[in-house]
Amino acid sequence: MRSLPSIIHLDMDAFFAAVEQAAKPSLRGKPVIVGGLGGRGVVSTASYEARKFGVHSAMPMAQARRLCPNAAFLAGRFEAYRSNSEIVMGLLRELSPLVQPLSLDEAFVDLEAGPYGPALAQADHETGERLVLALAEDLRADIHLRTGLTGSVGAAGSKLMAKIASEQAKPNGLVLVEPGQERAVLGPMPVRALPGIGPATEQVLRRAGLTT
Incomplete structure (x- = not known):
């Protein structure tokens, strides 16, 4: 276990649906459900507005239509998702060469392996945590500036705790777990x-x- 929370986990918020909302202003603030539109289709992503109706990923699309009939149901545009993902992953690689993508919208980053590694190595506990928080906040701001999307970030001394922290941060938040806690x-x-x-x-x- 590291002495500083220098591993971060980024998880984009309702990624596919959020890309659609960012591209089409009329969808913002409204339920958006992306997935297979056929009879046996399933939900890939539901916007947070749709989740309030009980819609979630991997749900049969027919059930999602019953729960949220007024949602925008979209088949998905994977080139758009991939291009947004490339922007996000590029921003992560500015923080460190050690980026572990888990999917188009999720990745771990080892801050100690990047340009801020020496500063983290020399920092005391409080200064190191402040630096990690500043880097994570800047990352979230840069992602929103470049894509119009939001992401949740967890920072911790291990990948497991960083992932748990990012879940606690959702949506559009940042949670840091101090090593030892x-x-x-x-x-x-x-x-x-x-x-x-x-x-x-x-x-x-x-x-x-x-x-x-």
């Missing part, structure tokens, strides 16, 4: 909140008496 953050969380824990594993853990 992992137990306090994880303790109250349900096991299902941990990355990689699905329904089946959750049930196994529950039977073993593990719920948090």
Whole structure:
């Protein structure tokens, strides 16, 4: 575990839907659902406005139409998503050559491997955390300036905690977990909140008496 929260996890907010809203002002503030429009189609991404109606990724599109009939249903424009992703990933690589993309809209970044690594190595705890926060805030601002999109950032001493922090930051926020505070953050969380824990594993853990 690192002594500074120098690993960040960026997760763009409702990425496909947000790209559509940024490109077409009439969609802003309205429910947007992107996915397969055929009879067996599923939801790829739902805007936050659509999520208020219970729509979520991987839901059958027919169910999404019942829950949110007045939404804009779009098949998706993957070239537009890819071009926006390239802009975002380029901004991440300005922070460090060590960028681990997980998808078009999600990546880990190791700040210690980048141009700010020497400053982080020499910084005391408080100064280092302030620098990480400043870099993360600048990243979010640059992404919005270049794409019109928002992203949530988690910063921590490990990839696991950075990802959990970015989930807590959603939407359009920043959460930093200080190294040494992992137990306090994880303790109250349900096991299902941990990355990689699905329904089946959750049930196994529950039977073993593990719920948090």
